[in-house]
Amino acid sequence: MMDLALIKLGGSLITDKDRPYTARPEIIQQLAREIRAIAHQNPHLKLIIGNGAGSFGHQSAKKYNTINGMTTDTDKLGFCVVHQDSIDLNRLLTQAFLQATLPVISLPPVTLAVTQNKQLIKFDCSAIENTLEAGLIPLIFGDVVLDKKIGSTILSTDKLLTELAKYFHTKTKFRVRLINVGNYPGVYDEHGKVISEINPANYLQIKSFIGESKSLDVTGGMLGKVEEFLAISYLGIDCWIIDGNIPGNLTGAVLGKPILGTFIGNSSKQDNYEHS
Amino acid sequence: MMDLALIKLGGSLITDKDRPYTARPEIIQQLAREIRAIAHQNPHLKLIIGNGAGSFGHQSAKKYNTINGMTTDTDKLGFCVVHQDSIDLNRLLTQAFLQATLPVISLPPVTLAVTQNKQLIKFDCSAIENTLEAGLIPLIFGDVVLDKKIGSTILSTDKLLTELAKYFHTKTKFRVRLINVGNYPGVYDEHGKVISEINPANYLQIKSFIGESKSLDVTGGMLGKVEEFLAISYLGIDCWIIDGNIPGNLTGAVLGKPILGTFIGNSSKQDNYEHS
Numbered sequence A, B: 001m002m003d004l005a006l007i008k009l010g011g012s013l014i015t016d017k018d019r020p021y022t023a024r025p026e027i028i029q030q031l032a033r034e035i036r037a038i039a040h041q042n043p044h045l046k047l048i049i050g051n052g053a054g055s056f057g058h059q060s061a062k063k064y065n066t067i068n069g070m071t072t073d074t075d076k077l078g079f080c081v082v083h084q085d086s087i088d089l090n091r092l093l094t095q096a097f098l099q100a101t102l103p104v105i106s107l108p109p110v111t112l113a114v115t116q117n118k119q120l121i122k123f124d125c126s127a128i129e130n131t132l133e134a135g136l137i138p139l140i141f142g143d144v145v146l147d148k149k150i151g152s153t154i155l156s157t158d159k160l161l162t163e164l165a166k167y168f169h170t171k172t173k174f175r176v177r178l179i180n181v182g183n184y185p186g187v188y189d190e191h192g193k194v195i196s197e198i199n200p201a202n203y204l205q206i207k208s209f210i211g212e213s214k215s216l217d218v219t220g221g222m223l224g225k226v227e228e229f230l231a232i233s234y235l236g237i238d239c240w241i242i243d244g245n246i247p248g249n250l251t252g253a254v255l256g257k258p259i260l261g262t263f264i265g266n267s268s269k270q271d272n273y274e275h276s
Helices: A025-041 A054-064 A073-099 A126-133 A157-170 A203-207 A221-233 A249-255 A267-272 B025-041 B054-064 B073-099 B126-133 B157-170 B203-207 B221-233 B249-255 B267-272
Strands: A002-009 A046-051 A104-106 A113-116 A119-123 A137-141 A143-147 A151-155 A174-182 A238-243 A262-264 B002-009 B046-051 B104-106 B113-116 B119-123 B137-141 B143-147 B151-155 B174-182 B238-243 B262-264
Touching (some): A002 A157, A002 A249, A025 A046, A025 A073, A025 A249, A046 A157, A073 A137, A073 A143, A073 B073, A073 B104, A113 A151, A119 A157, A126 A137, A137 A157, A157 A221, A203 A221, A221 A262, B025 B046, B025 B073, B025 B249, B046 B126, B054 B073, B073 B137, B073 B143, B119 B157, B126 B137, B174 B249, B203 B221, B221 B238
Parallel strands (some): A002 A046, A002 A174, A113 A143, A174 A238, B002 B046, B104 B137
Antiparallel strands (some): A113 A119, B113 B119, B238 B262
């Protein structure tokens, strides 16, 4: 059985979310180096990377309200601008990964997914699967998509990665885990302390403490994220929400070592996780 | 019946083919303005644009020999670098088009096509078709693709556009034409004079005069281009090879007006072409 780690690099981590169109190149390079080390030390590990839009795509997405549809010529131009803003950030990551000799190929979700009334009705995973099989690292990102009913919407990186997690989980050859690497140490409780584990048993208690994103985020912020992850944890896919500012944290999560952060899933599984 | 114009912007036109990674921004902006004028004056006309790799992708494609397969880690990184070089040029076009208020979406062929021994075995046109139907302008480019037998190859913009021409030609609602906009006034005869028409009757006579590209071009140059176009002209798709340095030339070709350049198809059809 092959290990597949889906790594989400949060928009809040790789950009300054409060300064439009401002990336954080040092963090991006640090992550690229850490992922290269992980890949070199674990040649059989498969990786899919996704990045949030941060202060790039969310700015124009808000301006054009692309998530809620597309009718006028301005909406159409806006759709393209939001996509291009997302590509611009994604390109900075691609460049850093290539420089770190990681063979990444950016596969824009606009070419793969279609929605109807914001619900995913098509997500062609074959290009991503072929890329993985060829020994490359697929790179995706939250993107605009065409919507059969309202014209357009936006699919978050979290949504896309959880769909991919489900897709590869059903392929019995993959043991899938999803790691959300953010600009925060995990999910906070009401006292500002990191919740070490969220599972179906404690979620209803915890839910009210989980706030919306303070910055501009058209796709739901922390609450949306936790709900996406909890939904796939039911299937047996382990998820982590960890702080990407701390070197080694991502490595720990990918390799199943104890780390600080929030685990979403079934704790008995976490303890028993054996990396192979 | 809807008119669909597939426009190829040649690598030799939009880049300086003899200076690595050097675009020609003035020409790109001029083309963007001309295409905007065409689109505004013909709101029912559908457009698909493709661009050649010029001195961007061809450099790295030659270095890594990506067209002939992918085995080693260096080949894999090379595959990604060639793609990224192509994206870098394509992005300059996208930016110019968006600035000209043309709603273009770049759809990387690596996400859409698969080959086997360099032969196309899958080309999912649905993303391109959905984009067209949504009133946007799909933008493609010559790209690396995964190959089921040899690992990797490269599909030229000409190949991709002729495949799209065939696809949309079989949809009875489209009248398709393909316009190759280059850095040359057409196809030259043995005396250096532009051949005004190439058709099945005169092709064998003409073939020996058509040279290979003088610059670095991994995908076949002029001879390859003419053969791709002649193959679809048999189906009734009209093709032009025109000089993109002359303002108004592209407009003439798209609207079926008499222009200088080489017509590939059936001359009686050209004379009778009515734009609707």
